[in-house]
Amino acid sequence: MGKVTISLDADLAIEAMLLSGTKSPQEAVELLVHDYLATRRRTEARTGDASDAERLRRPDAIAEEG
Template structure:
């Protein structure tokens, strides 16, 4: 996997390290980003994606038959 170098404010890096419980700023940021992505996937799995919302909106606007 390709690597990317990112510059962060030292105070932000220290806060992330404390939050993640790591001794390395790189490990801390990697853990935070992985957690962020996993949360997004879990939310999408529970709530559906934007494409699902468009599909469902079409159904809601159409009149129901038999009523």
């Protein structure tokens, strides 16, 4: 897998390290991104995504004639 280098503000890197409980900014960002992606997948599995909107849309009410 390829590597990407990203520059972060020092305060942001420290905050990420504190939130993730790591000693390395690299590990902190990796953990936070992995967690974000996993949470997104779980949310989509529970709520669906944009393509589900058509399936869940209610049919237009049919006017009764009489």
